[in-house]
Amino acid sequence: MVEQQVAARGVVDQRVLDAMLTIPRHLFVETALQSHAYGDAALPIGEKQTISQPYMVAVMTAALELQGDERVLEIGTGSGYQTAVLSKLVKRVYSIERIAVLAGRARKILDQLQLSNINIKIGDGTVGWEDQSPFSGILVAAGSPDVPQKYLDQLEIGGKLVLPVGDQKQQTLIRIVRKSEDSFERQQMMGCRFVPLIGEQGW
Numbered sequence: 001m002v003e004q005q006v007a008a009r010g011v012v013d014q015r016v017l018d019a020m021l022t023i024p025r026h027l028f029v030e031t032a033l034q035s036h037a038y039g040d041a042a043l044p045i046g047e048k049q050t051i052s053q054p055y056m057v058a059v060m061t062a063a064l065e066l067q068g069d070e071r072v073l074e075i076g077t078g079s080g081y082q083t084a085v086l087s088k089l090v091k092r093v094y095s096i097e098r099i100a101v102l103a104g105r106a107r108k109i110l111d112q113l114q115l116s117n118i119n120i121k122i123g124d125g126t127v128g129w130e131d132q133s134p135f136s137g138i139l140v141a142a143g144s145p146d147v148p149q150k151y152l153d154q155l156e157i158g159g160k161l162v163l164p165v166g167d168q169k170q171q172t173l174i175r176i177v178r179k180s181e182d183s184f185e186r187q188q189m190m191g192c193r194f195v196p197l198i199g200e201q202g203w
């Protein structure tokens, strides 16, 4: 999976590739789907939600240019797979999931894997996690109609935000770097398809 779907498509961040090699993706999907866990696709995880395509996990993670001492915010814990990858790359991961049953399932698997640098909160992630801000990186794993202002506010200077922006069917992956208190550099990365970001600042 890592060699053929991720590295072969140009993800070069060795730390990201190594982190993905260490996380057993099949544990994050139900038993009946485990034989597809290393395929090149998103898969259903129940509650009408999905575990993201491995390549998309890699691209979004690499876009944060993580060095190891960061505190990052993830919106949309889902299965917990992306959370696990992030946990191998940073000091602490703060992850928000609006569906309690998914958050609970993810917590259990992450605990089994003894990944202890993760805080999961159940709630509306469109408002970020103010008491833990600012973050060096914010990764949003659901499609938003626009860039929620709270994410920009909760990004430290030099911090990076990656999120899909568009309609409910198709989005563009956007990367934003906070250059100073009030200036942000915005870059379009690629087309993508995510489930909708539902909440106060989303759909």
Ligand code: SAM
Pocket (backbone or CB within 6 Å): 049, 050, 051, 052, 075, 076, 077, 078, 079, 080, 081, 082, 083, 096, 097, 098, 099, 102, 123, 124, 125, 126, 141, 142, 194, 195, 196, 197, 198, 199, 202
């Ligand atoms: N990256 C995850 C993984 O590897 O399994 C997949 C995330 S899935 C594509 C998107 C998740 O975002 C869903 O679990 C959904 O419930 C969640 N979500 C949608 N809107 C949200 C919100 N406002 N706050 C928190 N989570 C939200």
